[in-house]
Amino acid sequence: MEFVSPDAVIAIARNLLPAGAELLRERFEVREGGLDASRERIIELVEGADAVVADPAVAVDEELLRAAGPGLRVVANFAVGYDNVDLDACRAAGVRVTNTPDVLTNATAELALALTLAAGRLVGEAERDLRAGHWRGWDPAAYRGQELSGATVGVVGLGRIGRRYAELLAGFDAGLLYSSRTPKPDAESRLGARRVELEELLARADVVSLHVPASAETRHLIDAAALARMKPTAVLVNTARGALVDLAALAAALREGRLGAAGLDVYEGEPKVPEELLAAPRAVLTPHIGSATVTARDAMAITVAENVIAVLEGREPPNPVV
Numbered sequence: 001m002e003f004v005s006p007d008a009v010i011a012i013a014r015n016l017l018p019a020g021a022e023l024l025r026e027r028f029e030v031r032e033g034g035l036d037a038s039r040e041r042i043i044e045l046v047e048g049a050d051a052v053v054a055d056p057a058v059a060v061d062e063e064l065l066r067a068a069g070p071g072l073r074v075v076a077n078f079a080v081g082y083d084n085v086d087l088d089a090c091r092a093a094g095v096r097v098t099n100t101p102d103v104l105t106n107a108t109a110e111l112a113l114a115l116t117l118a119a120g121r122l123v124g125e126a127e128r129d130l131r132a133g134h135w136r137g138w139d140p141a142a143y144r145g146q147e148l149s150g151a152t153v154g155v156v157g158l159g160r161i162g163r164r165y166a167e168l169l170a171g172f173d174a175g176l177l178y179s180s181r182t183p184k185p186d187a188e189s190r191l192g193a194r195r196v197e198l199e200e201l202l203a204r205a206d207v208v209s210l211h212v213p214a215s216a217e218t219r220h221l222i223d224a225a226a227l228a229r230m231k232p233t234a235v236l237v238n239t240a241r242g243a244l245v246d247l248a249a250l251a252a253a254l255r256e257g258r259l260g261a262a263g264l265d266v267y268e269g270e271p272k273v274p275e276e277l278l279a280a281p282r283a284v285l286t287p288h289i290g291s292a293t294v295t296a297r298d299a300m301a302i303t304v305a306e307n308v309i310a311v312l313e314g315r316e317p318p319n320p321v322v
């Protein structure tokens, strides 16, 4: 094991939960920016750091790498998605990048299921009306949503989270379609999922749930044209990344009755959420809480720390991206 200088500096750009932060503090000097850290503060904080702990709200780009300087060895992202990290710039700088897969798979899939049910059954709308004092008594025509049982569900991206979501649907007796870059024969035989092109999935599914990473290829995967292909009763669920959905087009489809409902956890440009989406009907909106369970978030924090410690001890990190 390589000797690790106790002087090694870890810059936690915003926040790392104690489960992980304590593991780092036991070994290294730790600086923490806090949840409200501005970009300027983060740039100052990383100067001379051996490791940077980032999260989806922290852009790790050439500017940040330059500010950190040549001693930087690892960027550990407190998330499984790493679209906030410029991987090419990290590679060029010889900096390792790690993420936190697996430990948040179930939590995120369960939130996707929660949003599927809440959006399909208009739970958000109904609850808002009740709280606002608009409930006038049992109404047979009000809040008529859709059942998941017997529905066709289209899973876009059958990776870890998409697959777990598909497994959770088993009790609902839903039909499963999926689109993916590569076939998943095991999921096809075990879950009865059928692989189709995205266009066919959009046209046939009663629920479309997104589970692909954000990339140049997937930006606005769901745009006005994709929404036009979907059934006017369909439910769109996005627990992946905001960049996948054109929010202006989605708000218009909801407003104009061209889409049944939407359940969203992530937004392009978050934490800002466009007014037109907030005003749109039949949308359930959560503030990026996919992995927000005690179990998942603590395990993610520990995973972050384990990756940092491995790199600084000269070992291969358990969850390398670069």
Ligand code: NAP
Binding pocket: 080, 081, 082, 101, 102, 104, 105, 108, 156, 157, 158, 159, 160, 161, 162, 179, 180, 181, 182, 183, 211, 212, 213, 214, 217, 218, 239, 240, 241, 265, 266, 288, 289, 290, 291, 292
């Ligand atoms: P994963 O196991 O890597 O699964 C992603 C899947 O997407 C893979 O099966 C991959 O296909 C597929 N894919 C990638 N690019 C594609 C494309 N252009 N077209 C079609 N399919 C494509 O990742 P995961 O652990 O399930 O996480 C998925 C995403 O969820 C993360 O990237 C993250 O952004 C998001 N997430 C959000 C939250 C939240 O808090 N809301 C929490 C956790 C994760 P192949 O297998 O064929 O390569």
